[in-house]
Amino acid sequence: MKATKYLFIICLCLLALVPQPVAAEEEINIGEVVLGHIGDAYEWHIADIGETTVSIPLPVIVKSSTGWHVFSSAHLENGAEYEGLYIAKDGEYADKIVERDASGQEVRPFDVSITKNVLALFINSALLIGIMLGCSRWYKRHVQEGAPKGGVGIIEATVLYIYEDVVKGCVGEDYRRYAPFLLTAFFFILINNLMGLVPFFPGGANVTGNIAITLVLAFCSMILINVPGSKAYWKDAFWPDVPLWLKVPVPLMPVIELFGIISKPFILMMRLFANIMAGHAAILSIISIIFIMAKVGGALSASMTVIAVVFGIFMNLLELLVAFIQAYVFTLLSAIFIGLARVKHEN
Amino acid sequence: MGLLTPDPGLLFWMVICFGVVFFILAKYAFPVIIGMVDKRKEYIDNSLKAAREANEQLQQVKAESEKLMAKVQEQQTAILRDATATRDRIIAEARERARVEAQKTLEETRHQITAEKESAINDVRRQVAILSVDIAEKILREKLSDSDEQLAMVNRLMDEANLNTNTEEP
Numbered sequence: 001m002k003a004t005k006y007l008f009i010i011c012l013c014l015l016a017l018v019p020q021p022v023a024a025e026e027e028i029n030i031g032e033v034v035l036g037h038i039g040d041a042y043e044w045h046i047a048d049i050g051e052t053t054v055s056i057p058l059p060v061i062v063k064s065s066t067g068w069h070v071f072s073s074a075h076l077e078n079g080a081e082y083e084g085l086y087i088a089k090d091g092e093y094a095d096k097i098v099e100r101d102a103s104g105q106e107v108r109p110f111d112v113s114i115t116k117n118v119l120a121l122f123i124n125s126a127l128l129i130g131i132m133l134g135c136s137r138w139y140k141r142h143v144q145e146g147a148p149k150g151g152v153g154i155i156e157a158t159v160l161y162i163y164e165d166v167v168k169g170c171v172g173e174d175y176r177r178y179a180p181f182l183l184t185a186f187f188f189i190l191i192n193n194l195m196g197l198v199p200f201f202p203g204g205a206n207v208t209g210n211i212a213i214t215l216v217l218a219f220c221s222m223i224l225i226n227v228p229g230s231k232a233y234w235k236d237a238f239w240p241d242v243p244l245w246l247k248v249p250v251p252l253m254p255v256i257e258l259f260g261i262i263s264k265p266f267i268l269m270m271r272l273f274a275n276i277m278a279g280h281a282a283i284l285s286i287i288s289i290i291f292i293m294a295k296v297g298g299a300l301s302a303s304m305t306v307i308a309v310v311f312g313i314f315m316n317l318l319e320l321l322v323a324f325i326q327a328y329v330f331t332l333l334s335a336i337f338i339g340l341a342r343v344k345h346e347n
Numbered sequence: 348m349g350l351l352t353p354d355p356g357l358l359f360w361m362v363i364c365f366g367v368v369f370f371i372l373a374k375y376a377f378p379v380i381i382g383m384v385d386k387r388k389e390y391i392d393n394s395l396k397a398a399r400e401a402n403e404q405l406q407q408v409k410a411e412s413e414k415l416m417a418k419v420q421e422q423q424t425a426i427l428r429d430a431t432a433t434r435d436r437i438i439a440e441a442r443e444r445a446r447v448e449a450q451k452t453l454e455e456t457r458h459q460i461t462a463e464k465e466s467a468i469n470d471v472r473r474q475v476a477i478l479s480v481d482i483a484e485k486i487l488r489e490k491l492s493d494s495d496e497q498l499a500m501v502n503r504l505m506d507e508a509n510l511n512t513n514t515e516e517p
Contacts, residue, residue, distance in 0.1 A: 004358065032482055035350075038350070040354060040357060053512045074496055096354075110355075111354075111355070111356045112355075112356045112359050112360065113356055113366045114360075115354075115357065117357055118356070118357060119360060120358040121360060121364045122360075122364065123366045125364045125365075125367065128368060128372070128379070129367075129368060129371050129372065130373075132371075132372050132376035132380075133371070133375060133376055135376065135379075135380060136376045136379035136380060139379050139380065139383040140400070146387070147387065156380060156384065159377065159380050159384075160384060161382065162382075163381060177377065179381070180369070180372065180377050180378075181369065181372030181373070182369060183372070183377050184365075184373060184377075187372070188365065210353075210354075210357065211350065211351055211352070212353035212354050212357040212358045212360050213357070215353050215358065216358060216365055217365070218363045220365070242468045245369065253361075265401055277350065284508075292409055
């Protein structure tokens with residue numbers, strides 16, 4: 001795909017540009033910064049001004065061996081321990097809340113904390129619901145007024161684009177049943193992608209670039225693909241029209257088909273996750289060049305700053321495109337897979 | 348790698364969030380939007396159809412009105428022609444009647460004048476006759492003392508009377 005090609009080129013550029021002047025420890029720091037922004041966190045980090053860290057503490061909700069614990073993540077700052085819980089520095093559960101069991105081993109309690117990604121998820125979901133309900137309220141208020149303009153018009157055009165082209169075109173007959181899920185998936189991914197590109201507080205979280213998010217979405221797709229699958233689809237999967245020896249003593253074809261059934265949603269999950277995550281990583285890396293080069297100073301630093309800003313703008317624009325394309329591709333592929341699972345044999 | 352292992356807490360919240368978003372949007376947002384668009388489409392289709400029908404009707408009405416106009420114009424010309432004819436006829440009749448009337452009046456006047464004249468002449472004649480008889484009587488009374496004289500007188504008078512009437516009435 002075009003977007004990934006550009007991404008690849010930019011990564012190559014980065015590899016060519018970054019290494020020589022940077023000290024080993026600086027490189028590790030940048031990696032941590034980038035991974036820290038891509039990953040989840042118990043507080044919403046906004047900025048470091050001098051030595052002070054500006055961040056929004058978020059509620060921690062944990063059920064450990066000593067029962068439920070609900071407290072602000074401010075108590076866990078700088079590796080502090082609170083009610084027997086602390087954030088692991090390394091090991092299997094790095095950056096997660098852990099406790100020590102009787103043998104002194106770090107174990108993970110049942111953790112449903114409102115983390116950065118969860119809060120972003122809440123905000124984005126509320127935003128999406130607000131936008132959509134605002135839209136439908138507009139329709140209720142303006143019953144006989146023709147087509148909407150402005151924001152409602154954009155939403156309507158997008159909804160229709162997905163509904164007419166993707167849902168109606170790919171699912172085939174009975175597309176109405178699938179339209180709500182596919183439309184919700186599209187707008188859910190789109191708004192999370194777009195909010196992820198906003199660099200300050202309500203945005204900036206890497207929600208759709210988190211595998212848990214894409215896992216849920218892909219799992220929903222998988223259910224919708226397979227559960228209403230037609231008889232012909234299941235027959236093709238487990239008793240296809242191939243020579244008998246391909247399926248009887250060793251069920252070769254059914255295993256391959258089963259793999260296909262699993263890999264379809266798996267690919268949906270990985271594509272969205274990898275694209276968004278890589279986009280965030282690329283933008284953060286490019287912006288990090290400025291800070292790496294600042295140590296070198298002089299003309300090189302200035303010119304690299306200009307290049308980094310130009311590339312950063314370019315990447316942001318590219319990510320804007322990717323945000324839409326990935327939401328579209330996820331919806332389109334889900335619709336196509338649903339359509340494929342509803343085949344009927346002509347004979 | 349940490350990035351590739353889904354976090355159970357996030358999974359839990361994602362299921363709830365996506366479920367809520369899906370429920371609300373599927374129930375309150377998308378059906379409304381799609382329904383309204385469908386309704387609008389239907390409305391536009393109906394409006395187009397209605398407009399086409401109205402246009403056809405308009406054309407029909409136009410043709411009819413044109414036909415009617417032509418007819419009306421024809422009638423108008425006919426009426427005007429009739430009116431002109433009637434007017435001319437009435438005027439001619441009136442003129443004729445007036446002429447006849449005038450003729451009659453003239454005739455009558457002439458008759459009257461003639462009659463008056465005759466009666467006036469008769470009157471004068473009678474007066475003259477009475478006057479002459481009176482005069483004659485007076486003269487006769489003076490002159491006629493004897494019977495010869497009287498006789499001669501009568502004869503002469505008779506002659507004169509005859510002459511008079513002859514000269515007077517040609």
